[in-house]
Amino acid sequence: MGKRMTIKDLAEIAGVDHSTVSRALNNSPRVQEATRLKIMELARKHNFQFNASARSLSSRRTGVIGIIYPAGMEDFYSSLYTNRLFMDLRKELENYQLDGILLSALHPVNGESNIERLIRQNKVDGFLIFHGSISSENYILINKWELPVVQIHLAPDDYPEEKLDFFSTDNRCGGKLAAEHLINIGCRRFFDISIPFCKDTRTTKSINNISSETWQRTAGFTGELNASGIKDSLIIRYALSGTFQTARDFILENRENFKPGDGLFFHSDLLAFGALTACREAGIRVPEDIRIIGFDDSPIAVLMDVGITTIHQPREIIAAHAAERIFNLLEEKYNGKQKEAGKKGPSAGPENAKVQELVPPLLVKRETT
């Protein structure tokens, strides 16, 4: 009904030009302090807000970040984590006055991905991507238009990770923490139960690859054990497909093989949960007979009357740092240029240096160890 208030309306009320209003509200030094205060007061009084479209058109900033989520979002267990991560990201972005559009990476309609569409339509300033299987074409496109991107948790297969900003869990450290803990509580034999097969049939990446999560966990786990003088014969490795049932079956099928002093490191709480359920059925006591530690610190724990010891994914920190990073990249892009040109300080080093941060997870001791 009512027409929205514009800076022109505000200008008329204040008896100044609309450009002065614009500068006043944007904290330009070119407007007198008294004038600014007067205008800001009027803006507050009239509930003024900038028209986002006009602003984007003129300034070429939208204040919106495209958040690309993985195909696995349909998967029950992984979506638990992903959804919370998304919530955290959204909340963190809010601190920087940014909104988030959530999108699937898969293109639905006419051969064009959502990423491409958002870029061409000028709908976003940058991307937060937690999805490892995005084709390199998308990155090439993003680079071509010089949009900031922050990659979370999974680096893409076919794009060099040193060329992108990347935040993830330090999975190697996670494995190390699990090993340390199991050693500390007196375990004598150690099981590493991993999840090598991803749904999207990504090729397994090399040892140095920052994104091969399971491999890193195993490396940290066995590395720490070896460093503590545990013989390889006491380290047993299994790989399950990742479902609740495979973990349950794993325990039931191997029920005879377990003995007191065994410590089982599962690469997800879902597996640990399935194992724990099976232990009850099989009459194996936890933690008296064997000890179980999971990974993720998943909320499915509420479905158990006993708390599972686990490695907490540093979700909150990852979200905070990723949001801060993309904000800084935006600031650099839009405000930093002038500074660079104006100052030309000695710090003309590798300006486009990318940040790769692996956030250490946390051991959460509960009742299964």
Added chain:
Amino acid sequence: MGKRMTIKDLAEIAGVDHSTVSRALNNSPRVQEATRLKIMELARKHNFQFNASARSLSSRRTGVIGIIYPAGMEDFYSSLYTNRLFMDLRKELENYQLDGILLSALHPVNGESNIERLIRQNKVDGFLIFHGSISSENYILINKWELPVVQIHLAPDDYPEEKLDFFSTDNRCGGKLAAEHLINIGCRRFFDISIPFCKDTRTTKSINNISSETWQRTAGFTGELNASGIKDSLIIRYALSGTFQTARDFILENRENFKPGDGLFFHSDLLAFGALTACREAGIRVPEDIRIIGFDDSPIAVLMDVGITTIHQPREIIAAHAAERIFNLLEEKYNGKQKEAGKKGPSAGPENAKVQELVPPLLVKRETT
């Protein structure tokens, strides 16, 4: 790097005015078919996309819907449903070329809600709200600016529901289905285990209220039982706080009271799940001794080796209908006015009639009945 292509660029290439390009791509009848085809071919060839900001500024449409989610999004169990619903909504909106911005209803910063901010900044065309505790101020604001809203699952406490478009599960029908099924499989005694206490301390609403989900389920359940001639003495009602543990405790504490032929209708799968776990501990066989039926058809079922019979929430349909409805409301608002003025047909009835649809859920027979 490269400048994005505009309709002016396209116009120059095609040797026509930019207004002709605009009309051609928007299927205006005012441009010759041959010209349109030529321009569309050029647009396709050059990967042209409209600049969203300019388009919104001029047309006052953003193509973005604000999706307001409930505070309970942090709650593990309810977020399972809510997140999937959100995914479905986003996907459905995509069919109509609409993007979704997900937002919390709670205002975070300076006394202004996200809803108000989005409206004032002209960032959205309308709202999808699945949140029952939004203050009426927000609705008043939304009405003032004449933005389409579709409410999902929960009607607000202090705003008349006949004044808004509303899509939800037909909870009464759900209760009826549960009763029918338990009767059909030969149950002789019936438990209605509801969840009366909502987290956000909403006041319990009257019997006619469309949003009091639990009450409706109970009404449908007991109503069907009575209609089938079941005496009230055979219908036992309990109310639990809704957590896994309360359901587990409920079974364990009442283990002596159950007898063969009992049918338990839990108002959520989480409760059913807790009950089932407790039954195993207590040595009560399901479905041989007692029968259990849940509600929601929640994905937590993957954490059980036995499938829980349940009432499937018609999430997909609700999402589809809600998205279609808001699309139609937008079309009506932006394109319908002309029609109304031009035709003035006899259908000048209650133009602003609201739609309230209760979608019937589905019985999913599995192994607990």
Added chain:
DNA sequence: AAGGTAAATACACACGTGTGTATTGCTCTA
């Protein structure tokens, strides 16, 4: 063949904001 008509297209302005340039008004200095 001239005039009328309708279709097709060009012209011009609007949407609301940002920003480079021009103008005003004030103070300071010689």
Added chain:
DNA sequence: TAGAGCAATACACACGTGTGTATTTACCTT
């Protein structure tokens, strides 16, 4: 006191698209 210098503000245009109005073009009628 006149002019320089500077701060503060007004003016004007740009961003890319949509749309009402004016203009051109082609065809049809008498």
